Amino acid sequence: MRLLLVEDDAMLGDGIRAGLMLASYAVDWVQDGKMALLALADHSYAACILDLGLPGKDGLSVLREMRAGGDQTPVLLLTARDTAADKITGLDHGADDYLSKPFDLGELQARIRALLRRAGGKAQPVLEHRGVQLDPASKRVSFLGQEVPLSAREYALLHAFMRQPGHIRSRSQLEESLYAWGDETGSNTVEVYIHHLRRKFGSDFIRTVRGLGYQLADRDA
Template sequence: MHLLLVEDDHLVAEGLCRSLRQQGYSVEHSSTVKSAMQWLQNDEIELVVLDLGLPDGDGIDILKHIKKHRKNLPVVILTARGSIDDKVMGLDLGADDYLAKPFDPAELFARLRVASRRVTQAQTSTLKVGDVEMDTAAFTVSFQGEPVNLPRKEFMLLKALLENQGRVQSKQQLENKLYEWGEEVGSNTIEVHIHHLRKKFPKEFIKTLRGIGYVVGKR
């Protein structure tokens, strides 16, 4: 799940980004209202963890923007404002949950799982291109109905390609995906794993556009 963390405290943000990636989230970080608004133009953002006290404005304005333009996007407020009035206001404005600092990371992760389930239950978990099918919820892949076992990095690369079928994904975009998911990325990581994936699926399933990137599906 693609998560936007809006947090201006550098140390808190660094620790949370690392922990969230370990939990399996793909994480983007913003420290200001302005940059958060820019990230929210990206339809791939599926979940927001929102601080309220930001250097260039109030996180409440971000919440209002989300509920006006993307009302189904889950928002978990994580802030030092812990009064009952603040919590009531945040929840009344459409936040899915409200957690005051200091907080226990395990509690935050539990609340995010609840918010995540609401998203995944509202969306199909199946990606399909030709005879290749992936269930992103069950972490399974099949070809012509037969299971295909993939290591984690190969699964994630294939997921990125299937999610963008018909659209070319550059090496840099795929490297960024692996990095967001907390994976180590070497100089030839993408080429090696694409090579391994090609051995498990039909020839030309993953097409290379020389000097541009990789694509599956019609283009």
């Protein structure tokens, strides 16, 4: 799952990025509002963690431009301001959630998981499909009641599929969700991970849709 982090504090930003990467997210990090808008224009993100106090263009302006342009990326605002008026302003301009500094990294991750659930139309925290259960909080995956170990990239790919099981995803869309800037990708990396998941959950668990990409097989298939 690929996230955009917009935070100008170098120490805080580095800590957030490191923590989210350990939680199996791919994270692009920029430090000003103008770069945030460029990144959002060029890439698709599962969610954006957006600081309000940014140089160049503040977070609220970034949020306004995102929503005015039709960008529906879920946004979690970060701010040192803790007044009700600031929270109301951010939420009324299109933010999905709000977290005041200082905060616990575990709470940030929990709020991101909640954003992703809502964006995927899921009320329950544990995702299920054809005997596979994925718990985003613990990062545990089981199949027919037995825990299945996955690599970080295998987990990220499975999570992307299971958030919206009916969607067809192209190879480029899957790569976009798995890799942050600077990550090395092989020419057939996505196909390798799909092969690994098929070995673990059944050869028909992920369907190849000719000319379009891949999707999870129907629940009753």
